[in-house]
Amino acid sequence: MGSVAWMRTSITAIVFLLTAASWAIGQxxxxxxxxxxxxxxxxxxxxxxxxxxxxxxxxxxxAAGPVSTLxxxxxxxxxxxPWFNWGFDERLRNEYLLNSTLDxxxxxxxxxxxxxxxxxxxxxxxxxxxxxxxxxxxxxxNYFAPESKAEQxxxxxxxxxxxxxxxxKNVMGLPLTVTAGRQDINLGNGWLVFEGTPDDGSRTLFFxxxxxxxEIKEIQTTIDAMYVWQNPRENQxxxxxxxxxxxxxxxxxxxxxxxxxxxxxxxxxxxxxxxIYKDDSDPLKAPLGDSGQIYAFGNRLVHxxxxxxxxxxxxVEEVGNKNGDNFSAGGVNNLLTYYFRDPLDNRLRTGYEFLxxxxxPLWGRWPQWSEIANPIWAMEANGRPAYWRNMHRIQFGxxxxxxxxxxxxxxxxxxxxxxxxxAGSSGFSDDGRFRGQLITWAARYKINDFFSxxxxxxxxxxGNYYTAPKEDTAVFLRYEFIFTF
Numbered sequence: 001m002g003s004v005a006w007m008r009t010s011i012t013a014i015v016f017l018l019t020a021a022s023w024a025i026g027q028x029x030x031x032x033x034x035x036x037x038x039x040x041x042x043x044x045x046x047x048x049x050x051x052x053x054x055x056x057x058x059x060x061x062x063a064a065g066p067v068s069t070l071x072x073x074x075x076x077x078x079x080x081x082p083w084f085n086w087g088f089d090e091r092l093r094n095e096y097l098l099n100s101t102l103d104x105x106x107x108x109x110x111x112x113x114x115x116x117x118x119x120x121x122x123x124x125x126x127x128x129x130x131x132x133x134x135x136x137x138x139x140x141x142n143y144f145a146p147e148s149k150a151e152q153x154x155x156x157x158x159x160x161x162x163x164x165x166x167x168x169k170n171v172m173g174l175p176l177t178v179t180a181g182r183q184d185i186n187l188g189n190g191w192l193v194f195e196g197t198p199d200d201g202s203r204t205l206f207f208x209x210x211x212x213x214x215e216i217k218e219i220q221t222t223i224d225a226m227y228v229w230q231n232p233r234e235n236q237x238x239x240x241x242x243x244x245x246x247x248x249x250x251x252x253x254x255x256x257x258x259x260x261x262x263x264x265x266x267x268x269x270x271x272x273x274x275x276i277y278k279d280d281s282d283p284l285k286a287p288l289g290d291s292g293q294i295y296a297f298g299n300r301l302v303h304x305x306x307x308x309x310x311x312x313x314x315x316v317e318e319v320g321n322k323n324g325d326n327f328s329a330g331g332v333n334n335l336l337t338y339y340f341r342d343p344l345d346n347r348l349r350t351g352y353e354f355l356x357x358x359x360x361p362l363w364g365r366w367p368q369w370s371e372i373a374n375p376i377w378a379m380e381a382n383g384r385p386a387y388w389r390n391m392h393r394i395q396f397g398x399x400x401x402x403x404x405x406x407x408x409x410x411x412x413x414x415x416x417x418x419x420x421x422x423a424g425s426s427g428f429s430d431d432g433r434f435r436g437q438l439i440t441w442a443a444r445y446k447i448n449d450f451f452s453x454x455x456x457x458x459x460x461x462x463g464n465y466y467t468a469p470k471e472d473t474a475v476f477l478r479y480e481f482i483f484t485f
Contacts, residue, residue, distance in 0.1 A: 252407030434463030
């Protein structure tokens, strides 16, 4: 057996042994209800929870689930003194992509690798209402295919601070919270603002910037004002350990300002209004990056009609200039969910999303509804990942929880192009608009407060938007195992 095959077999065996062991621990833990995290409230909005979003701690010192559910010994270790707490996680993934460019004869048409991500986070609270947050992240990959990468066996990466900020609550006695430095920012459902570092996958998500949140309790309103500055080079502000210059975070320098207002004064309703300014400059190399200014104006609404029906909708209009041309684009994103409120927590959903052919996804470049669609859309964006645009997406989905802490989610998508800007390019038809069909199936099991596992399978069948040689079905498979403390 070759060294690569031996390593792959060994890693696979370790994964299954860890899963079996953690399942046994989980079974033992479930005998003590206080040691198992409670299920999410049924009133929470239904959405396709991706591993990228779900595995990110809420803050540098986030615990594995609510701290109150942890056993006493774990609380003592994580919070040994009142002014300090910490945690860490280890994520092991195997990801397999087949025909990610829809061409089964293309070199490297199949990709198979393991990802190992380690994170250590801690928070120091020197005085009341002030804290310093840190998170150090290291991820490396081990390739099995294609052969060009499998020869490397292991691709070591650098270790980077993806959280380093100061957070000050109740500033000067006001209902104001200020966070300055490297931080996560997730607005709404992350449609336009969530991923600040799209080119390193789900290793990091951070923004370098400043955020001020002012709360007006009398009218149940919060006002968020943010300024961010993103640099494509990892070492621009904080040099990672074992720094590798080849690693980039985005394709150009990005500066931006965001004003985001949230109001919950109407019963069972959340209304958001926002303005986003984004300035792109100094692209790494044309045509990989962009130059220009974008002004986006949008609204978002979440409303529970009753205990069963919930609607979520968002609309945005973009204007400005990009790469020397005037720019105007728009998009909408809708989701209607029916909660059965039965013992199996059944949910049905249907959605519709539209993005114009020149839409700029701003900081929403992450696999919001599909992993395999990520590289497929990149073919139309000079290889830039998750550059969502030119799309009508119709979605039907179902979620069920057959046992506690285990969920299955199935979604079917019909995908159309709004225009055909790729006409005349190899693999793209001259007049087709039907991108194809996508089906996704996700299983996630929270074993206990420390262990969780998940599996994701996706298949994309191309339509008449594509032509030879891009006519082959694309597949994405991922297994992951996470230990969080």
